[in-house]
Amino acid sequence: MEKKNTPPGKIKIINAMRTLLEDRNFSSITISDIAATAGVTEGLIYKYFKDKRQLLHHVLKEYYEYFLLGIDQDLKGVSGALNKLRKVIWVSIDRYATHRVFARIILLEVRNSEEYFHSEAYDLVRQFNKILLDIIKEGMASGEIRGDISPSFARYAIFGTIEHACLNRVIFNEKVSIDETAEQVTHLILNGIKSRS
Amino acid sequence: MEKKNTPPGKIKIINAMRTLLEDRNFSSITISDIAATAGVTEGLIYKYFKDKRQLLHHVLKEYYEYFLLGIDQDLKGVSGALNKLRKVIWVSIDRYATHRVFARIILLEVRNSEEYFHSEAYDLVRQFNKILLDIIKEGMASGEIRGDISPSFARYAIFGTIEHACLNRVIFNEKVSIDETAEQVTHLILNGIKSRS
DNA sequence: GTGTTCAGGTAAATATTGTTTACCTGATGG
DNA sequence: CCATCAGGTAAACAATATTTACCTGAACAC
Numbered sequence: 001m002e003k004k005n006t007p008p009g010k011i012k013i014i015n016a017m018r019t020l021l022e023d024r025n026f027s028s029i030t031i032s033d034i035a036a037t038a039g040v041t042e043g044l045i046y047k048y049f050k051d052k053r054q055l056l057h058h059v060l061k062e063y064y065e066y067f068l069l070g071i072d073q074d075l076k077g078v079s080g081a082l083n084k085l086r087k088v089i090w091v092s093i094d095r096y097a098t099h100r101v102f103a104r105i106i107l108l109e110v111r112n113s114e115e116y117f118h119s120e121a122y123d124l125v126r127q128f129n130k131i132l133l134d135i136i137k138e139g140m141a142s143g144e145i146r147g148d149i150s151p152s153f154a155r156y157a158i159f160g161t162i163e164h165a166c167l168n169r170v171i172f173n174e175k176v177s178i179d180e181t182a183e184q185v186t187h188l189i190l191n192g193i194k195s196r197s
Numbered sequence: 198m199e200k201k202n203t204p205p206g207k208i209k210i211i212n213a214m215r216t217l218l219e220d221r222n223f224s225s226i227t228i229s230d231i232a233a234t235a236g237v238t239e240g241l242i243y244k245y246f247k248d249k250r251q252l253l254h255h256v257l258k259e260y261y262e263y264f265l266l267g268i269d270q271d272l273k274g275v276s277g278a279l280n281k282l283r284k285v286i287w288v289s290i291d292r293y294a295t296h297r298v299f300a301r302i303i304l305l306e307v308r309n310s311e312e313y314f315h316s317e318a319y320d321l322v323r324q325f326n327k328i329l330l331d332i333i334k335e336g337m338a339s340g341e342i343r344g345d346i347s348p349s350f351a352r353y354a355i356f357g358t359i360e361h362a363c364l365n366r367v368i369f370n371e372k373v374s375i376d377e378t379a380e381q382v383t384h385l386i387l388n389g390i391k392s393r394s
Numbered sequence: 395g396t397g398t399t400c401a402g403g404t405a406a407a408t409a410t411t412g413t414t415t416a417c418c419t420g421a422t423g424g
Numbered sequence: 425c426c427a428t429c430a431g432g433t434a435a436a437c438a439a440t441a442t443t444t445a446c447c448t449g450a451a452c453a454c
Contacts, residue, residue: 007431025309027224031412041433046413082391111368112222112305136390146392153362153381154390160357165350171308184350192389193333193351194279195343204402228441238404243442 010048012038017059021101026056026109057119060110063102064124067095071131081139082190088132089162089189090182096166097178103170107163132158161185207245209235214256218298223253223306254316257307260299261321264292268328278336279387285329286359286386287379293363294375300367304360329355358382 016038020029031052035042049055074091078084096103106125110116136154139145145154165185169176213235217226228249232239246252271288275281293300303322307313333351336342342351362382366373 009431025311027309030410032410042412043414043434044432047431052412108309111364112224112309114222117368139390143392145390146388149385149390150381153358153385156361156364157354157358157382157385157390160359160361161354162357163361164353164357167308167353171314184347185354188346188350188354188389190389190391191343192385192387193336193342193346193354194387195340206402227439229439239441240405240443241403244402249441 007048009038009040009044012040013045013048013055014059014062017055018101021059021104025104026052053113053115054119056105056109057116057121060102060105061119061121061124063099063105064121064128068124068127071128081135081142081144084135085139085158085189086182086186088135089158089186090178092159092162093166093176093182093185094178096162097169097176097181100170100173103166107167107170129155158189161189204245206235206237206241209237210242210245210252211256211259214252215298218256218301222301223249250310250312251316253302253306254313254318257299257302258316258318258321260296260302261318261325265321265324268325278332278339278341281332282336282355282386283379283383285332286355286383287375289356289359290363290373290379290382291375293359294366294373294378297367297370300363304364304367326352355386358386 013034016034017029020033020037031042031045034045034052034055045052045055049058071088071091074087075084078087096107110121116122132155133151136145136151140147140151162185165181166176168174210231213231214226217230217234226249228239228242231249231252232242242249242252246255268285268288271284272281275284293304307318313319329352330348333342333348337344337348359382362378363373365371
């Protein structure tokens with residue numbers, strides 16, 4: 001996942017962090033754990049990363065780089081804002097479901113520190129948000145999406161619903177059917193919960 | 198906010214934690230900060246709380262006790278599931294908006310530790326979730342809410358949307374209009390984003 | 395009254411963990 | 425062939441969380 005000609009030690013450190021995040025939360029993972037798992041010394045970690053937290057951000061950034069690469073491809077050939085939205089929802093849920101470490105990091109571990117919002121990882125998150133926002137605006141322009149709501153609130157609803165629908169899985173390691181979750185979420189977002197009279 | 202006949206030192210510790218959380222995140226607050234702010238010694242903190250994290254959970258618990266007290270009162274006299282839902286949404290947003298420390302704790306600081314989900318605070322969260330879930334089921338029984346969605350997914354949508362709508366405020370300390378946010382959220386949740394044809 | 399207990403509190407030692415420093419080594423290219 | 429430098433180490437150091445042993449005065453039993 002990391003670029004070529006990255007020093008082997010750095011790669012091992014990143015992989016160790018990922019491995020450890022599989023069953024423990026960030027604050028309980030120590031530098032010494034990471035070094036031991038990676039098979040390097042503690043000092044080397046600080047050669048490549050400012051501190052423990054920046055290492056976490058770097059791991060998140062790698063996931064996001066990988067995902068952003070995919071999203072353009074995923075949307076290629078899909079026409080209509082609503083269809084794009086369906087696709088984005090499905091893809092997002094799929095990511096949370098199949099990359100638990102990624103989900104842990106972004107849903108639970110990074111948002112509590114100021115530095116995250118100045119990290120490169122957060123730049124990529126912004127990019128992704130913009131993609132979604134543009135789809136919503138496109139839908140409003142074409143009339144597929146109602147014009148009386150604020151695009152950012154629509155985005156809140158979409159991400160918020162997805163996140164909560166995946167949270168139990170992330171936290172308690174519950175199984176989740178991707179297709180069923182995507183369908184429920186899409187249905188809710190598009191149509192709301194009120195009965196049509 | 199804390200019960201009577203609580204030792205003064207304990208109260209001071211709890212208040213200190215709350216005060217410090219106003220402008221700093223949990224992990225950057227040290228035991229020594231808390232002790233200094235409270236005007237007690239570090240040792241005393243461990244007399245009343247197992248560790249730093251449990252103190253955090255206790256603060257959250259106090260907020261929730263206070264809020265749960267209010268919610269019954271708030272719903273009294275409101276009839277119809279949808280009206281109750283509107284009320285709950287408004288009240289929830291109001292809480293996040295007017296109690297920033299509370300919002301910080303529950304949205305950003307606790308969910309990353311296993312212990313939280315075994316804490317008394319989480320018991321109260323569950324209680325609150327159940328109230329919402331019961332309203333949803335009531336609405337389905339009465340026909341106000343469509344029957345083809347899963348009640349828990351409806352809950353995900355409601356909480357998820359509220360949380361994301363408040364997150365920027367919590368993180369970046371942005372101002373948010375409670376009434377406008379509540380209206381947008383309610384509208385989205387009830388009607389969805391798709392145009393009616 | 396006097397002695398016992400115990401809640402509320404302190405000060406300092408200790409353990410754990412994050413971070414920095416000074417240094418070693420072998421490959422590379424001028 | 426030697427100067428440089430990336431990759432790496434080991435050990436010191438600093439910051440923090442946690443534990444320990446102890447002090448004090450009020451309440452209570454006798």
